[in-house]
Amino acid sequence: MKESVSYAPSRADFTGSPAVAASSASDGPSVKSLVAVTLGNGLEIYDFAVYSFFSVIIGHLFFPASNDYVSLLLAVATFGVGFIMRPLGSMVLGNYADRHGRKAAMTLIMGLMSLGVLMVAFAPTYKDVGIFAPIVLIAGRLLQGFSAGGEVGAATTWLMEAGGHSRRGVRVSWQMTSQGGAALLGAAMGAGLSHLLSDQQLYDWGWRVPFIFGLLIMPVGLYIRRQLPETHSTTAASTVANPALTLWREHRRALVLGILLVMKGTTTFYIIVYYMPAYMVNTLHMPASISYWISLTAALLTLLIPFWGGRLADRLPKRKPILIGCAIVSFLLIWPIFATILYGVPLGYTIALIAVDQILANISAVAMFLLVLETFPKAVRACGMAMVYAVGVSLFGGFAQFNVTWLLKVTNAPMAPAWYLMFCSVVSLAALVAWRERHHDE
Structure with a gap:
C-alpha cells in the first residue's frame, strides 16, 4: 500500500x-x-x-x-x-x-x-x-x-x-x-x-x-x-523464522534489482575517491599532490550533501523521480570528467565536474536507501537492506579497482574507466526503471 x-x-x-x-x-x-x-x-x-x-x-x-x-x-x-x-x-x-x-x-x-x-x-x-x-x-x-x-x-x-x-x-x-x-x-x-x-x-x-x-x-x-x-x-x-530465505522466496525481484541498483553508486565511489589518484599518477603521469584534490572534494561533498538529499526526499512522495533524474545527468558527466583529465584541461574544470557528479551521487544515495527500505516489509527489512548493500558493494565496489586496472591493461585505452562507469550506469538505470516502488510502513 x-x-x-x-x-x-x-x-x-x-x-x-x-x-x-x-x-x-x-x-x-x-x-x-x-x-x-x-x-x-x-x-x-x-x-x-x-x-x-x-x-x-x-x-x-x-x-x-x-x-x-x-x-x-x-x-x-x-x-x-x-x-x-x-x-x-x-x-x-x-x-x-x-x-x-x-x-x-x-x-x-x-x-x-x-x-x-x-x-x-x-x-x-x-x-x-x-x-x-x-x-x-x-x-x-x-x-x-x-x-x-x-x-x-x-x-x-x-x-x-x-x-x-x-x-x-x-x-x-x-x-x-x-x-x-x-x-x-x-x-x-x-x-x-x-x-x-x-x-x-x-x-x-x-x-x-x-x-x-x-x-x-x-x-x-x-x-x-x-x-x-x-x-x-x-x-x-x-x-x-528465516528472513533471508523469506526474502529469496517472496521478494527475489526486489533483492536482485536492489543489488544492481547499488552497482553505479558503489563503483563511482571506489573509483573516484580511491582509484582516481592512482589512475592519474600511474596512467596519466600527473603529480600525486594534484590528484588527491579529487578524492578530497568527493569526501567533503559526501560529508555535506546527504543532509540536503534527505530533506529533498522528505518533501517528495516518491523516490524514483529523484533517482532517475540524478542517474541520467550523472551518466552524461562521466565522459567529460575523464576527457578533461586525459586532454589536459585545467584541473579546476575536472574538479567542478566531479563535484556536480558527487552532489548527484549523494542525493541519490539517500533516495536509494529509502527506496529499498520502504519496499521490504518490516519483518525482513534489515536483512533485505543488508543483503542488497553488502552483495552490491562486494561484487561491484570491491572489484571496481581490479576491473578498471584489468581493462586498462587489456585495452591500453586511458578512457577505459569511463567506459566501465558508463556500463555500470546503464545497468543501474535499467534496474531502477524496472523497480516497483511501494511502501511497507507497518
Whole structure:
C-alpha cells in the first residue's frame, strides 16, 4: 500500500546542519544516538582509508618479498578479503536484526567490529612470528568484513524506523554523512602521521596509530548503542523464522534489482575517491599532490550533501523521480570528467565536474536507501537492506579497482574507466526503471 507523504516544516527545516536539525526535530532520536548508530559504518570507511594509505608499509611488514610490487599486491588483497565476508555477514547479522531487534544486532556488530580492528591494530609482524603474522591480519580483516556486512542493514533500518515519516530522509542521510566524515578523517590521519613521523617511526609503530584511534572510539559507540530504544518488535507475530530465505522466496525481484541498483553508486565511489589518484599518477603521469584534490572534494561533498538529499526526499512522495533524474545527468558527466583529465584541461574544470557528479551521487544515495527500505516489509527489512548493500558493494565496489586496472591493461585505452562507469550506469538505470516502488510502513 502506498503512503501519502505530507511534510510539515518545523524549526529544524530552516537550519543548515544535520546535527541541529536532528536535535530540533521532536519526532526523532538525539544527535548522540544518530552518531552512535552511524559510527560503525563510518569507522569501516575510516579503516579503508587508513589501510589504503599505509598499504605499502603493511605489505613490507606482513608480506616481505624480494619484489616490492608483490608485497603491496598481497597487502591490498588482504584488505580485499573483507569484501568476501560481507555477503555472509549480511545474511547472518541481517537475520539476527530482524529476529532479535535492531539494537541487539547493532550492539553485536560493534563488538565484532572492535575485535577485528583490535586484531589488525596489534597484529605481530612477519619478523616477529613469521607466517602467523599475515594469518592474524587476514583473520582480523575477515571479521571486519563479516561485521560490516550487517552494519548498514541494521543501522540504516533503525534510522528509518526511529521517528516519524516526515523526517526519515534526514535521519537516513546520516549514514552517508558518516562515510564522508570518516574518509576525511582517515586521509587526514594518514597525511598527518606521514608528515610528523619519520619513515622508521612509521614502520616501527606509526602505522598502528590510526587503527588504535578507531579502536578507542568503539567502546563509546558500543555503550550508547546499548542505551538505544528498540524500533522492531521481536514477538512471534512480528518476525519470521528465516528472513533471508523469506526474502529469496517472496521478494527475489526486489533483492536482485536492489543489488544492481547499488552497482553505479558503489563503483563511482571506489573509483573516484580511491582509484582516481592512482589512475592519474600511474596512467596519466600527473603529480600525486594534484590528484588527491579529487578524492578530497568527493569526501567533503559526501560529508555535506546527504543532509540536503534527505530533506529533498522528505518533501517528495516518491523516490524514483529523484533517482532517475540524478542517474541520467550523472551518466552524461562521466565522459567529460575523464576527457578533461586525459586532454589536459585545467584541473579546476575536472574538479567542478566531479563535484556536480558527487552532489548527484549523494542525493541519490539517500533516495536509494529509502527506496529499498520502504519496499521490504518490516519483518525482513534489515536483512533485505543488508543483503542488497553488502552483495552490491562486494561484487561491484570491491572489484571496481581490479576491473578498471584489468581493462586498462587489456585495452591500453586511458578512457577505459569511463567506459566501465558508463556500463555500470546503464545497468543501474535499467534496474531502477524496472523497480516497483511501494511502501511497507507497518
